[in-house]
Amino acid sequence: MAGNGGAPTGFWRETGQLVSAVGRAMSVTLKNLFRKPVTVHYPDVKRPYPDRFRGILALAYDKETGEEACIGCRLCEYVCPPQVIKVEMLKSEKRNYAKTFTLELYACEFCELCVQVCPTDAIIMMKSFDLATADRRDLLLDKDRLHALGLQFEPSWATGNRLRDMQAPPKPVREARGEAKGEAKGEAKEPAE
Amino acid sequence: MPETQAKQVVEIGYGGNERLMMNMGPQHPSSHGVFRMILTLEGETVVAVDAVIGYLHRCHEKLGESLTYVQYPSIASKTDYVAAMTAELAYVAAVEKIAKIEVPRRAQYLRVIVAELQRIASHCLWLGTWCLDMGGALGGGATVFLYCIREREMVLDRFEELTGARLLYGFHQTGGTRYDMPVGWDKKVRETVDFIETRLDEYEAMLEGNTFFRVRTQGVGVISREVAEAVGVSGPLIRGSGVGYDVRRAEPYSSYGDFDFVVPVETAGDCYARYRVRMVEFRQSIRIIRQALDGLPEGPISSRPGVKSVAQVRVPKGEGYTRVEGARGEIGCYIVSDGGPKPYRLKWRGASFSNLAVLPHIVPGHKVADVVAIMGSVDPVFGEVDR
Amino acid sequence: MTLAPAAWHAVQAFIVLNVLLVLVAYVTLLERKFAARMQSRIGPYYVGRPHGWLQPIADALKLMMKEDIVPTASDRAVYNLAPIVFLVPCLLIFATIPFAPELGIADLNIGVLFFLAVSSLEIIGLFMGGWGSNNKYALLSAMRAVNQIISYDLPFIFAALVPVVLAGSMQMSAIVTAQQGLWFVAYPVIGQLAFLAFLVATLAAENRVPFDILEAESELVAGFRVEYSGMKFALIQLAEYAHMLGTSFLGALLFLGGWLGPGPAALGPLWLLLKAMVIFLLVTWVRWSFVRIRVDQILAISWKILLPTTLILLLATGLVVAMRGAGGG
Numbered sequence: 001m002a003g004n005g006g007a008p009t010g011f012w013r014e015t016g017q018l019v020s021a022v023g024r025a026m027s028v029t030l031k032n033l034f035r036k037p038v039t040v041h042y043p044d045v046k047r048p049y050p051d052r053f054r055g056i057l058a059l060a061y062d063k064e065t066g067e068e069a070c071i072g073c074r075l076c077e078y079v080c081p082p083q084v085i086k087v088e089m090l091k092s093e094k095r096n097y098a099k100t101f102t103l104e105l106y107a108c109e110f111c112e113l114c115v116q117v118c119p120t121d122a123i124i125m126m127k128s129f130d131l132a133t134a135d136r137r138d139l140l141l142d143k144d145r146l147h148a149l150g151l152q153f154e155p156s157w158a159t160g161n162r163l164r165d166m167q168a169p170p171k172p173v174r175e176a177r178g179e180a181k182g183e184a185k186g187e188a189k190e191p192a193e
Numbered sequence: 194m195p196e197t198q199a200k201q202v203v204e205i206g207y208g209g210n211e212r213l214m215m216n217m218g219p220q221h222p223s224s225h226g227v228f229r230m231i232l233t234l235e236g237e238t239v240v241a242v243d244a245v246i247g248y249l250h251r252c253h254e255k256l257g258e259s260l261t262y263v264q265y266p267s268i269a270s271k272t273d274y275v276a277a278m279t280a281e282l283a284y285v286a287a288v289e290k291i292a293k294i295e296v297p298r299r300a301q302y303l304r305v306i307v308a309e310l311q312r313i314a315s316h317c318l319w320l321g322t323w324c325l326d327m328g329g330a331l332g333g334g335a336t337v338f339l340y341c342i343r344e345r346e347m348v349l350d351r352f353e354e355l356t357g358a359r360l361l362y363g364f365h366q367t368g369g370t371r372y373d374m375p376v377g378w379d380k381k382v383r384e385t386v387d388f389i390e391t392r393l394d395e396y397e398a399m400l401e402g403n404t405f406f407r408v409r410t411q412g413v414g415v416i417s418r419e420v421a422e423a424v425g426v427s428g429p430l431i432r433g434s435g436v437g438y439d440v441r442r443a444e445p446y447s448s449y450g451d452f453d454f455v456v457p458v459e460t461a462g463d464c465y466a467r468y469r470v471r472m473v474e475f476r477q478s479i480r481i482i483r484q485a486l487d488g489l490p491e492g493p494i495s496s497r498p499g500v501k502s503v504a505q506v507r508v509p510k511g512e513g514y515t516r517v518e519g520a521r522g523e524i525g526c527y528i529v530s531d532g533g534p535k536p537y538r539l540k541w542r543g544a545s546f547s548n549l550a551v552l553p554h555i556v557p558g559h560k561v562a563d564v565v566a567i568m569g570s571v572d573p574v575f576g577e578v579d580r
Numbered sequence: 581m582t583l584a585p586a587a588w589h590a591v592q593a594f595i596v597l598n599v600l601l602v603l604v605a606y607v608t609l610l611e612r613k614f615a616a617r618m619q620s621r622i623g624p625y626y627v628g629r630p631h632g633w634l635q636p637i638a639d640a641l642k643l644m645m646k647e648d649i650v651p652t653a654s655d656r657a658v659y660n661l662a663p664i665v666f667l668v669p670c671l672l673i674f675a676t677i678p679f680a681p682e683l684g685i686a687d688l689n690i691g692v693l694f695f696l697a698v699s700s701l702e703i704i705g706l707f708m709g710g711w712g713s714n715n716k717y718a719l720l721s722a723m724r725a726v727n728q729i730i731s732y733d734l735p736f737i738f739a740a741l742v743p744v745v746l747a748g749s750m751q752m753s754a755i756v757t758a759q760q761g762l763w764f765v766a767y768p769v770i771g772q773l774a775f776l777a778f779l780v781a782t783l784a785a786e787n788r789v790p791f792d793i794l795e796a797e798s799e800l801v802a803g804f805r806v807e808y809s810g811m812k813f814a815l816i817q818l819a820e821y822a823h824m825l826g827t828s829f830l831g832a833l834l835f836l837g838g839w840l841g842p843g844p845a846a847l848g849p850l851w852l853l854l855k856a857m858v859i860f861l862l863v864t865w866v867r868w869s870f871v872r873i874r875v876d877q878i879l880a881i882s883w884k885i886l887l888p889t890t891l892i893l894l895l896a897t898g899l900v901v902a903m904r905g906a907g908g909g
Contacts, residue, residue, distance in 0.1 A: 014404075017402060017404060018404045020402065021402040021403040021404050021405075022403075022404075022870075024398045024399070024402065024403075025398070025399045025400075025403055025869045025870060026865060026866065026869050027398075028395050028398050028399045028869070029336060029399075029618045029865065029868060029869045030618075030865070031395075032336075032340070032617075032618050032619065032620055033614075033617050033618045035620055036620075037616070037617065037620050037621050037622045038343055038346075038620045038621065039620075039621050039622045041625075050350075050353050050354040050357070050375075051354070051375065052353075052354065052355070052356065052357035052372070052375070053353065053357050054356075054357035054358050075501075075502060075503075078502070078503040079263065079264060079500075079502070079503040080264075081260055081264040081265070081267055081268055109267060109268075109361075110358065111267035111361075111363045112357065112358075112363065113263070113264065113267065113363070113500065116371070116499065116500045117500060117501055117502060117503070119501075125357070156357065158357065163371070163372075163499060163500075164498070164499030164500070164501060165499065166371075166372065166373050166494070166499070167366065167369070167370075167371050167372075167373075167494060167495045167498075167499035167500065168493070168495065168497075168498045168499040213716065215716050215717075215720075237720075237724075237875060237876070324871055327871040327872065328790075328870065328871035328872055335615075335619065335868070336615075336618060336619050336868050336869060337871075339619040339620060339621065340619070340620070343620055399869070403870070403871075405790050405870050405871055405872070405873050406871055408873055408874075408877050409871060409872075409873060409874065560874055560875070560876065561720070562872075562874040562875065563874065
């Protein structure tokens with residue numbers, strides 16, 4: 001290969017380098033031969049999901065009353081970047097409901113924006129990513145399916161209120177700045193921290 | 194290697210040999226994405242290369258006009274999908290620049306931590322796929338690939354604990370970040386970077402003095418300083434050709450000025466020089482992460498309220514361009530705003546797009562096997578190229 | 581034996597062939613597990629838990645049941661014949677390998693010559709495959725292959741000739757018997773260098789990384805095999821691994837003392853198998869540790885380094901033997 005092939009010192013030094021390089025590379029592979037493999041035997045063994053895992057979407061029930069938490073406000077529909085959520089509101093005396101709620105899971109980005117904007121923590125993400133089905137129509141989730149998913153898996157930590165509280169400046173700071181609840185929709189400039 | 198102009202055919206000297214036009218087509222194990230190169234070969238030597246892009250065009254810039262400032266950061270990560278954090282950062286930094294929104298210091302430090310972690314993950318993928326291309330899917334290349342992916346998985350686990358997603362995060366929002374550190378995350382990040390630092394020594398042991406590796410990469414794909422500056426490459430490509438340009442030093446953003454790190458510069462301009470630059474960047478990223486974790490201030494992670502509605506952020510009329518140092522080079526985002534909740538025009542300056550423009554200058558004269566080595570050292574991501 | 585010699589040979593060949601095919605299949609499993617462990621993973625696991633024992637059988641069945649796709653633009657006769665022309669020499673070399681002092685199909689007195697000559701015939705099959713596929717990638721790979729294998733056959737032959745000179749015979753059983761005092765690999769300098777040259781030449785003649793430019797998955801996507809599917813692909817894979825195994829056995833016989841080993845003589849074939857596996861694993865270990873080098877660099881190594889080295893080695897061996905003969909009387 002490259003080098004002063006004829007000159008003795010060049011050749012031997014190159015050969016020595018080659019041998020040591022070969023030895024080093026092979027010793028690294030040998031070392032790894034005796035390490036424990038990092039394979040996780042899915043599906044026999046499942047990796048524990050982190051708290052904030054963004055998995056399948058589902059609709060939840062209100063914790064105190066046990067009623068459907070979704071009020072059909074359509075905020076999630078508006079914020080969804082690929083527009084996979086379609087909601088129809090059903091007005092009622094005490095509160096509103098969602099008449100139909102469809103979510104096209106095959107086009108969902110799992111960006112969690114819908115979870116973040118939900119005022120009643122209705123739509124949440126679950127700790128599961130077992131989404132594979134044989135028929136695409138199974139991934140067009142309607143309201144009943146979404147509620148069933150909510151009961152089937154373990155929910156992630158993130159709900160709308162928790163995410164908004166985590167992102168927003170803490171409450172004492174906001175009150176000190178004189179922000180009342182009504183002015184919450186911030187316009188243009190915000191004063192520096 | 195003889196100097197060439199774009200598309201100028203190199204005269205090899207043994208005329209009369211039949212020329213073969215071969216397609217290193219969009220479906221190819223080592224084109225790093227969907228990329229087509231029409232190679233004109235004389236025997237084994239590439240005489241001309243014609244690059245065809247556009248196979249991954251997904252109308253990002255048009256999407257930027259129809260999605261609001263709240264929705265787009267999740268989409269921005271899909272331009273440079275291997276190093277998503279830096280891509281999102283470019284977009285939100287441009288919005289914050291036009292609207293003159295201050296970002297709290299904790300958010301800035303968090304952005305730095307995730308950007309540098311992302312750089313480590315991206316370079317792990319670079320090294321793995323480059324060795325895979327050079328060494329074969331069944332061979333030593335695959336071994337280095339699996340080692341690098343093993344380490345990258347650890348970084349992705351940290352991201353999963355932080356945001357919930359492993360590849361495309363939606364972590365940044367106008368005014369700060371969307372997620373704060375979970376309890377114990379900084380300790381885990383420290384353990385991860387310590388572990389990766391020891392494994393880096395293993396990679397270097399496998400590759401550094403390795404004669405096989407050196408003969409494949411030294412003297413191959415030399416980008417001279419003049420060509421680099423004329424074509425406008427950035428990132429490890431230009432730092433490997435002798436120009437010490439790093440956006441983190443040239444225009445510090447997101448409090449990079451607080452950190453002490455070395456910008457590696459090599460003068461050889463060949464694939465080996467770019468490899469050395471990226472290996473040093475690994476260690477410097479680890480250094481920055483440690484400093485950022487040590488100095489992480491308390492405070493809010495966003496100067497704006499949490500995302501509550503889709504048209505929440507309105508930006509006054511104006512335009513702005515920000516650049517960030519992505520893993521591949523300088524990512525730029527140019528936004529023209531007309532006062533509404535959506536940009537009027539969004540333009541991405543993809544780092545890989547400009548980096549790929551150097552191919553017709555450096556590939557002719559090499560063998561087919563070198564094309565693969567060069568592509569790997571350029572390290573394109575086609576989300577940035579085609580947008 | 582009551583059977584006629586020809587019939588007896590036919591029975592022997594049948595037995596050896598069957599054992600060989602099973603061995604080749606399980607050697608692929610061994611390689612996959614070994615490679616996986618070096619990469620921090622497990623390798624075949626599910627098919628025949630927990631060690632993937634049934635994986636080779638599953639692969640063979642799968643390949644048999646796959647559709648045989650023949651490109652319409654290919655040169656039919658050449659394309660269809662190529663796997664066979666590739667396979668037959670690789671199986672034929674096992675005819676001359678003795679597994680024990682009297683156990684071998686045809687322990688020719690020109691055994692080594694036969695082995696080396698027949699094993700070089702596979703180049704024809706390789707080039708037929710590349711040409712008949714009518715595919716630029718396959719053709720490029722076939723051209724590289726012819727270059728490479730021809731260049732490395734010479735050092736391979738010279739390195740294999742060193743034990744022949746030391747033993748004074750081309751008959752493989754005679755070479756093994758000559759190693760009863762000291763294995764040829766243990767001969768000072770000459771033995772080790774010859775073994776090293778033999779290994780390097782084997783890597784190249786087998787198209788193994790770092791010399792596997794001809795199949796270069798990341799550039800040429802399986803090289804000359806790219807257009808083959810189903811059973812023809814299986815035959816090509818079989819041929820490659822059989823050739824690999826054949827040269828491992830040759831190396832074990834020539835350098836590592838063949839069937840010689842402690843214990844009763846009946847254990848001979850087992851020792852031979854173990855030694856062949858040692859060489860095979862050594863080659864596998866090298867394969868999974870290095871990146872490949874370019875074809876011009878491969879040819880440079882062969883012509884500029886390996887060939888002069890093996891020539892000088894052969895001359896030196898001849899000198900040593902001559903001096904030993906003259907001195908020892």
